[in-house]
Amino acid sequence: MNKLMQFGEIVDGYDIPVLNEREIRASAGILFLATYTSLMFILFAGNFVLVKYVISCFLLDLLIRVFINPKFSPVLILGRLMVRNQVPEYVGAPQKRFAWSIGIVLSAIMFYFLVIVNAYSPITGIICLICLIFLFFEAAFGICLGCLFYPLFYKNKVQHCPGEVCDIKSRQDIQKVSLVQVIMLLLFIVSVFFATRLLQEQFSKRPHDLFKSSTTVKSR
Incomplete structure (x- = not known):
């Protein structure tokens, strides 16, 4: 028990x-x-x-x-x-x-x-x-x-x-984080921030069906 x-x-x-x-x-x-x-x-x-x-x-x-x-x-x-x-x-x-x-x-x-x-x-x-x-x-x-x-x-x-x-x-x-690694992380974060500003319009476009013709998509 x-x-x-x-x-x-x-x-x-x-x-x-x-x-x-x-x-x-x-x-x-x-x-x-x-x-x-x-x-x-x-x-x-x-x-x-x-x-x-x-x-x-x-x-x-x-x-x-x-x-x-x-x-x-x-x-x-x-x-x-x-x-x-x-x-x-x-x-x-x-x-x-x-x-x-x-x-x-x-x-x-x-x-x-x-x-x-x-x-x-x-x-x-x-x-x-x-x-x-x-x-x-x-x-x-x-x-x-x-x-x-x-x-x-x-x-x-x-x-x-x-x-x-x-x-x-x-x-x-192998567990330690160097200054170069910290800088790389910060650069990545900054690049993501600016990418959201620069690519917002492009990324906001609705994807089209890959297997449908572009003319069909435009007609809609």
Whole structure:
């Protein structure tokens, strides 16, 4: 029974329960895609049906992770299937549990307003944006934003962070960003800014069907 309800896996060489960061990132990507898609339905079609399903599934999945066992989370199971051929990257379970608890609070508020009260407001919009940012950073960069708040509430040292960011002392040469690289990044940003001014008219033209004759397009 204890093993059924435990949070995290016991792995040789680790003194605390751990989770597989690769499947966590995969599940975050799945949830991000679902949440983002439901948001597009709201913005372009005024359709709130999909987001209600997404929020309900999101909340249920997080409740299973935190209060039962991450092993039985449907989205984590799907993430595990997606990355099952990759070598696991173990991360500490305690900080993940804290981060997912934040997710429960946010999704529960969304569930209350959008599903039970059936109303939207700036509150739901802001929370949705926060959830998207959290999911994107986890999926794209492997950065658990919720985990950053863990030391503020617990005195225990954070262990086994993704990429060992909580233990790293100095960056290797391949991780360092030179002045030339910074200049290249700034030049790219500036060029994009000016391109939006110079090419706005050209880019605003509606594309025509490649396989229809130009005369047909002009006649329209």
